[in-house]
Amino acid sequence: MNRTFRVVALVVAFALGAVAYQQGVIPQIIQRWDDVWFLGKEHMLLVAVSGGLAIVTGIPFGIWLTRPSMRKAAETMIQGLNIGTTIPTLAILALSMSLLGIGKVPAIFGLWVASLLPIVRNTYTGILAVPPHMKEAAVGMGMRPNQILWKVELPNALFVIFAGIRTALAINVGTVPLAYLIGGGGLGELIFSGIALDMTDLMLAGAIPVAILAVLTDFAVAQCQLWLVPRGVNPLR
Amino acid sequence: MIKLEKLTKIFDTPGGTITAVDHVDMEVGEGEICVLLGPSGCGKTTNLKMINRLVVPTSGKIFIDGKDTDDYDPVELRRNIGYVIQQIGLFPNKTIEENICIVPDMLGWDRKKSRARAAELLELVALDPALFLTRFPKELSGGQQQRVGVIRALAADPPVMLMDEPFGAIDPINREVIQDEFLKMQQTLRKTIMFVSHDIDEAVKMADKVAIFRDGKLEQCSSPDDLLAHPANSFIADFVGGDRTLKRLRLVKVSEAMSKGAPSVTAESPVADAVKAMEDHGHANVVMVDERKRPRGFVHMNDVRDKKGPVSDHYEALEATVDAREDLRTAVSLMFSNDVTWLACTDADGKYAGYITQRGITHLLGETYNQ
Numbered sequence A: 001m002n003r004t005f006r007v008v009a010l011v012v013a014f015a016l017g018a019v020a021y022q023q024g025v026i027p028q029i030i031q032r033w034d035d036v037w038f039l040g041k042e043h044m045l046l047v048a049v050s051g052g053l054a055i056v057t058g059i060p061f062g063i064w065l066t067r068p069s070m071r072k073a074a075e076t077m078i079q080g081l082n083i084g085t086t087i088p089t090l091a092i093l094a095l096s097m098s099l100l101g102i103g104k105v106p107a108i109f110g111l112w113v114a115s116l117l118p119i120v121r122n123t124y125t126g127i128l129a130v131p132p133h134m135k136e137a138a139v140g141m142g143m144r145p146n147q148i149l150w151k152v153e154l155p156n157a158l159f160v161i162f163a164g165i166r167t168a169l170a171i172n173v174g175t176v177p178l179a180y181l182i183g184g185g186g187l188g189e190l191i192f193s194g195i196a197l198d199m200t201d202l203m204l205a206g207a208i209p210v211a212i213l214a215v216l217t218d219f220a221v222a223q224c225q226l227w228l229v230p231r232g233v234n235p236l237r
Numbered sequence B: 001m002i003k004l005e006k007l008t009k010i011f012d013t014p015g016g017t018i019t020a021v022d023h024v025d026m027e028v029g030e031g032e033i034c035v036l037l038g039p040s041g042c043g044k045t046t047n048l049k050m051i052n053r054l055v056v057p058t059s060g061k062i063f064i065d066g067k068d069t070d071d072y073d074p075v076e077l078r079r080n081i082g083y084v085i086q087q088i089g090l091f092p093n094k095t096i097e098e099n100i101c102i103v104p105d106m107l108g109w110d111r112k113k114s115r116a117r118a119a120e121l122l123e124l125v126a127l128d129p130a131l132f133l134t135r136f137p138k139e140l141s142g143g144q145q146q147r148v149g150v151i152r153a154l155a156a157d158p159p160v161m162l163m164d165e166p167f168g169a170i171d172p173i174n175r176e177v178i179q180d181e182f183l184k185m186q187q188t189l190r191k192t193i194m195f196v197s198h199d200i201d202e203a204v205k206m207a208d209k210v211a212i213f214r215d216g217k218l219e220q221c222s223s224p225d226d227l228l229a230h231p232a233n234s235f236i237a238d239f240v241g242g243d244r245t246l247k248r249l250r251l252v253k254v255s256e257a258m259s260k261g262a263p264s265v266t267a268e269s270p271v272a273d274a275v276k277a278m279e280d281h282g283h284a285n286v287v288m289v290d291e292r293k294r295p296r297g298f299v300h301m302n303d304v305r306d307k308k309g310p311v312s313d314h315y316e317a318l319e320a321t322v323d324a325r326e327d328l329r330t331a332v333s334l335m336f337s338n339d340v341t342w343l344a345c346t347d348a349d350g351k352y353a354g355y356i357t358q359r360g361i362t363h364l365l366g367e368t369y370n371q
Helices: A002-023 A025-031 A033-066 A068-086 A089-100 A104-128 A132-140 A145-182 A188-196 A200-228 B044-051 B074-079 B096-100 B102-106 B111-124 B142-154 B172-189 B200-206 B224-229 B234-240 B244-251 B271-281 B328-338 B358-370
Strands: B002-013 B016-028 B033-037 B059-064 B081-085 B160-164 B192-197 B209-214 B217-222 B264-266 B285-289 B295-300 B321-323 B342-346 B352-357
Touching (some): A002 A025, A025 A200, A033 A104, A068 A104, A132 A145, A132 B081, A145 A188, B016 B044, B016 B217, B033 B044, B044 B192, B074 B081, B096 B111, B111 B142, B142 B172, B200 B244, B209 B224, B209 B234, B217 B224, B234 B244, B244 B328, B244 B358, B271 B285, B285 B352, B295 B342, B328 B342, B328 B358
Parallel strands (some): B033 B192, B081 B160, B160 B192, B264 B285, B321 B342
Antiparallel strands (some): B002 B016, B002 B059, B209 B217, B342 B352
């Protein structure tokens, strides 16, 4: 099964490569390698900064929502965030531009908002899913609330939190091309220029690297998930 | 060691107030196992959880070793009380070693000392440290996990342990094994233990003292035998069951019901000696022992009266013998399965020690009712 799948995937990849070459995409990418490289770096910088901000703010926020003092308000806030995600990313970027003008800052802000929800939601549900009896055992053994958080709740929620980060970064990499529209730069420049000039090969020279970067980012986070989550609570190990 | 004074817990619920524990006074002596028993919702678990402050009492006092637990920081208090729950609550993200060392680590023990302690405790419950220290809880069977749950509570060597239906989720066969292991450990550890259960058989087996609860009130607190022989009211009599006297069989050792100093004969003895021994002792059977004093057979008065020759010509083989250290349940079961009314008993070396009769058992168990 797995073997057949690999063979099929290889054949498809070759076929796509052949078509791409024939369409002039690959020569185009090679010819524009400097642009692709420069914009790719810019692209990933936007991902890293906005995604990193979403992680360092989203996880503490999710944890905060699970604290006993927040029990009543938490569900409402999660519902609010859920509604927030139904706003299209393009609209968020547009709103962000009207608030902060054009350039990298509004782009990062918009991307941060877009990737926040999966992280907050997964942190919240992951911690709430830690069985009550496990917390009872922890309290009964004399752990203090912050020890319970660090030694019991977070490690046991880590796999779910990582799943949230994975979703968030996948969305993020795929959304960055739109940042070009508010002056954020990135590989969107090639894509939208290609569309505007009706140059398929130029568009693909942006689109294909974006796709590859999305796959690579997902792979990288998946590897972190595999190796950083303790073996006892990691279904993949 | 543990003393409760007018301990009360009242819960405020939307449906009104509920008195979960109602002015409970009781005391558990050092090294004793006290089983809190009762139907669900009787307040036994709430009572237990007030001792380590998982539930804050509404009123009343709890003393451990003479000290009022109100004076302690709850966290410090809990670190000095072992706590075992039915769902075990091992932390799946930690290895068995890390799980066992949680409390010692919090108490700031030297790392080497706590790790050595973990290995020593695993050996105590017959789990090979070389195999199990580095495993994760999910790699252990339910029974193994529960053993780790118990030794984790023992890790910092607390004088007091609270156990909330610790063996409730284990299959009956494993439960017996773990209970026996635990009792064996307790013989050397001598912890003061409060143990919640809803199973009368478990209570009778484990307890030095049984406390029966109903609707938050302590109905009776006495030794298992006293509880079974003299239930204080009809609720307790119903709760411990119509076969309560049969349950007492487990509490009495064969040696207590055994007729000691009974005569015996050897294969070479003349039957006349056997007859004389029976007449002197007033029992219609006499046991024949081999050269190492192990019971081998018996002769019955009717078979040998007026007969001649050695005992070896007239004896019948013994279908079964019972170790005097066993409980009466085992002895009675052996009698029923071999269709006999008496059994020869052996001591630790397998030597003949005396005999036990159905009449003797009946008399011993019935004695307490005639007072």
